[in-house]
Amino acid sequence: SYVLTQPPSVSVAPGQTARITCGGKNIGRRSVHWYQRKPGQAPVLVLYDDRDRPSGIPDRFSGSNSGNTATLTISRVEAGDEADFYCQVWDTDNNNPVVFGGGTKLTVL
């Protein structure tokens, strides 16, 4: 089955730029979605189809996807951005159609 690999943690100072990667074989051929999950809360979609933002998500959140790596970029990081981030794709494997990355803990220093 398809595997998505994320770094366990990323740390960044306020005001700086955070980049969270999601690796997978030829992931550039797939649509990647990103979710933010804060402690005690449900996941929230922050990017869909690699780079599109749902209504209400600030333009500080952006994305790219090429080759074997998709990237979520958060510009001008704020303390309130601290959370776990997960990438997700759909797979053609009917036994496991939805694949999540292992998650990345974003720490704002």
Next chain:
Amino acid sequence: QVQLVQSGAEVKKSGASVKVSCKASGYTLTGYDISWVRQATGQGLEYMGWLNLNSGNTGYAQKFQGRVTITRDASTNTIHLELSRVRSEDTAVYYCAGAKGAVAFDVWGQGTLITVSS
């Protein structure tokens, strides 16, 4: 927009079954699939299965086949997840999530904590 409201937390003994509910509301339910995703403490998100609100068709992740059943009450737009023969590893927060087909999950329930005790 679609809203998903889940049932409350439960504690179950090992070997029992547990049923979690997810009530969907909103003007744009047509075409939505409701999936179930869980997260154990310190672990990542884990996909369990889905149900199409229109047809009632279902699908399950291989890991859960034979132990998970997803059903719906069409009259109340409530989707149920039943997990049988629970064990300690099933202790997790269970989320229902909505998507219009194989796209992003743009709406999530608030989560239901299921605790399995021995």
